[in-house]
Amino acid sequence: MPVEIPKDTWAGQVRTITLGATAAEGGTRSHTVTIGGQKSLPFMHFEHEAPYPPLVALEIKDRRPDDWSALLLERWGDVVNAPGDWAKAAEAAGAELIVLALSLTDANGEPTRPEAAVAATKAVLASTGLPLIVWGPGQAEADNELLVPVAEATKGERIAIGLCEDKNYRTLVATAMANNHLVIARSPMDVNLAKQLNILISDMGLPLDRILMDPTTGALGYGIEYGYSVMERLRLAALQGDGMTQLPMIVTPGYEAWKTKESKVGAGMPDAWGSWEERAITWETITAMTLIESGADIVVLRHPESVRRVQTAIKDLNSVREMA
Amino acid sequence: MYIIGENIHIISEKVKAALSEKDTKFFQDLAVRQVEAGAQALDLNLGPRKKDWGEVFPWIVKTIEAVVDVPLSIDTTNVEGMEAALKTISKAQPILNSASAEPERLEKVPLLAKKYNARLIALTMGESGIPVGADQRVNIALEKLIPRALEVDLPIKDLLIDPLVLTVSGCQQYCPELIEAVRTLQYAWDPPPSISVGLSNVSNAVPRENRPLINRTYCAMLMGAGLKMMIADPFDAELKEVIRVIETRDENTSLGRLYLKLHDRIAAMEHLTPEDVNMTDAQQVSIWKTVQILRNQVIYADSYLQQEAA
Numbered sequence: 001m002p003v004e005i006p007k008d009t010w011a012g013q014v015r016t017i018t019l020g021a022t023a024a025e026g027g028t029r030s031h032t033v034t035i036g037g038q039k040s041l042p043f044m045h046f047e048h049e050a051p052y053p054p055l056v057a058l059e060i061k062d063r064r065p066d067d068w069s070a071l072l073l074e075r076w077g078d079v080v081n082a083p084g085d086w087a088k089a090a091e092a093a094g095a096e097l098i099v100l101a102l103s104l105t106d107a108n109g110e111p112t113r114p115e116a117a118v119a120a121t122k123a124v125l126a127s128t129g130l131p132l133i134v135w136g137p138g139q140a141e142a143d144n145e146l147l148v149p150v151a152e153a154t155k156g157e158r159i160a161i162g163l164c165e166d167k168n169y170r171t172l173v174a175t176a177m178a179n180n181h182l183v184i185a186r187s188p189m190d191v192n193l194a195k196q197l198n199i200l201i202s203d204m205g206l207p208l209d210r211i212l213m214d215p216t217t218g219a220l221g222y223g224i225e226y227g228y229s230v231m232e233r234l235r236l237a238a239l240q241g242d243g244m245t246q247l248p249m250i251v252t253p254g255y256e257a258w259k260t261k262e263s264k265v266g267a268g269m270p271d272a273w274g275s276w277e278e279r280a281i282t283w284e285t286i287t288a289m290t291l292i293e294s295g296a297d298i299v300v301l302r303h304p305e306s307v308r309r310v311q312t313a314i315k316d317l318n319s320v321r322e323m324a
Numbered sequence: 325m326y327i328i329g330e331n332i333h334i335i336s337e338k339v340k341a342a343l344s345e346k347d348t349k350f351f352q353d354l355a356v357r358q359v360e361a362g363a364q365a366l367d368l369n370l371g372p373r374k375k376d377w378g379e380v381f382p383w384i385v386k387t388i389e390a391v392v393d394v395p396l397s398i399d400t401t402n403v404e405g406m407e408a409a410l411k412t413i414s415k416a417q418p419i420l421n422s423a424s425a426e427p428e429r430l431e432k433v434p435l436l437a438k439k440y441n442a443r444l445i446a447l448t449m450g451e452s453g454i455p456v457g458a459d460q461r462v463n464i465a466l467e468k469l470i471p472r473a474l475e476v477d478l479p480i481k482d483l484l485i486d487p488l489v490l491t492v493s494g495c496q497q498y499c500p501e502l503i504e505a506v507r508t509l510q511y512a513w514d515p516p517p518s519i520s521v522g523l524s525n526v527s528n529a530v531p532r533e534n535r536p537l538i539n540r541t542y543c544a545m546l547m548g549a550g551l552k553m554m555i556a557d558p559f560d561a562e563l564k565e566v567i568r569v570i571e572t573r574d575e576n577t578s579l580g581r582l583y584l585k586l587h588d589r590i591a592a593m594e595h596l597t598p599e600d601v602n603m604t605d606a607q608q609v610s611i612w613k614t615v616q617i618l619r620n621q622v623i624y625a626d627s628y629l630q631q632e633a634a
Contacts, residue, residue, distance in 0.1 A: 190494075192494060195624075199627040203627070234623075237622070
């Protein structure tokens with residue numbers, strides 16, 4: 001019996017956003033990356049083929065992150081001491097984008113200086129041709145103090161800077177506008193607040209094709225269903241034509257998965273939990289894939305093996321259309 | 325539209341301060357002004373008053389009854405407090421606010437209503453909370469609330485079903501369902517119970533400047549579905565104007581015609597269309613955008629009026 005697959009036709013479309021700029025475009029990247037443009041839910045090729053697949057970014061730090069899992073530090077080795085080297089290793093591991101996360105303090109425990117943040121960013125730009133995202137330390141004052149000089153020193157590179165939040169977005173949006181960068185708008189797992197922040201940022205005059213939204217998520221077993229539902233709702237609204245939700249989404253399954261007990265703790269676990277490293281990589285991979293299924297356009301990961309697995313899964317899901 | 329005045333509510337800082345000082349004049353003034361503004365009953369919500377209910381509930385009833393004759397709605401979760409108020413009532417038939425399908429409240433509050441010949445507001449809320457779907461809310465009325473009223477021999481004319489308005493800011497998916505619940509409940513029983521809702525809840529957690537627009541737009545929609553009674557702010561002149569326009573079918577202004585159109589569309593089980601709206605008129609566009617969020621067609625955000633009309 002022939003089976004007819006029901007098809008949805010959507011009125012709306014996710015915005016297409018390009019990160020990075022080549023020399024011809026006023027930057028120094030070897031190539032740019034583009035996301036968005038979907039007219040259907042993820043991997044529904046039979047409804048409308050997505051013009052760009054989801055991308056996998058690797059997160060690196062401006063200095064050795066002592067609070068990261070020993071598994072990650074061991075896997076990356078000495079490169080964690082130099083952001084330029086780390087970025088190069090991340091590119092070699094298959095990253096399609098680099099996320100440089102600035103630390104709150106330097107190795108001496110002093111607040112990270114703006115010059116040091118600029119130097120780290122420049123080292124990363126010099127060692128890889130990939131487009132870049134730069135996160136501040138996550139405290140409003142420090143974010144503004146570090147990200148403004150970074151944005152100025154990298155004018156024209158179309159870096160995505162963040163995180164813009166409802167209490168702290170004006171300074172970052174202003175510097176992104178002045179220096180031809182993008183921003184990441186982070187909201188706390190709430191569709192209304194996600195949309196509200198997009199409205200506020202675009203009201204300042206930043207074009208919508210320079211805003212990525214980070215709706216925040218949780219790891220597998222730690223609230224991922226809430227994050228999933230929020231992303232799904234935002235994406236459905238986008239497809240239904242709500243212009244203020246039609247922005248590509250970036251989420252941080254690496255950060256979330258590597259703070260779970262399952263990933264963090266190696267010793268003293270029941271045998272049934274299996275190999276620590278395999279478990280941690282699986283946690284990160286499943287978290288990332290779940291979020292990609294709910295509409296993530298960029299997932300930020302930490303472990304190279306997770307990158308490989310997620311990219312393989314994306315490729316497999318995209319290749320289904322060739323069988324049809 | 326029968327309006328139960330909502331303004332004597334402990335959530336107000338002024339009410340809280342006046343209560344702690346037992347400021348008789350404050351409460352009497354607020355009661356008189358609400359009745360003068362058109363309230364046909366007054367809701368009294370002073371919280372559960374777990375410690376001083378034996379004193380506070382009789383005091384507030386005596387204070388208010390000294391200056392107005394309208395029915396008083398005793399709005400509390402404290403059943404002992406409710407009874408203390410009921411014993412004091414000497415004027416109009418009171419309203420108990422409220423029972424629900426939660427076992428304890430379903431057991432006790434209808435008995436009180438029967439004993440003291442009060443009308444009873446019963447919420448379509450069960451042990452597992454408030455269902456989203458209109459059908460499930462109607463089912464709570466049919467399977468729990470109405471049977472319990474019959475069981476205690478409370479006349480159905482004294483039963484007021486409240487299918488529960490929730491805020492568009494956070495519970496948006498409930499908003500269109502409530503309209504359908506109001507519509508369906510009118511056919512749920514013969515004779516039908518009355519229906520009452522707390523209108524202002526729809527704009528809880530919404531910035532103050534946007535609340536009245538959301539309230540009156542929702543009111544027009546609910547009137548289209550047949551709503552004839554609500555707990556609301558009798559001081560909201562624009563809300564009362566929308567009610568007047570709809571009740572008298574006043575087609576003299578373009579804005580009035582739009583509210584009537586909105587009402588009529590809902591009554592006909594249709595939806596307002598862009599062709600119904602003059603998109604060059606900022607006020608009409610604001611109503612259009614508000615209808616879209618209340619129908620859950622566009623995601624609510626505090627700045628939703630700043631977004632271009634879809």
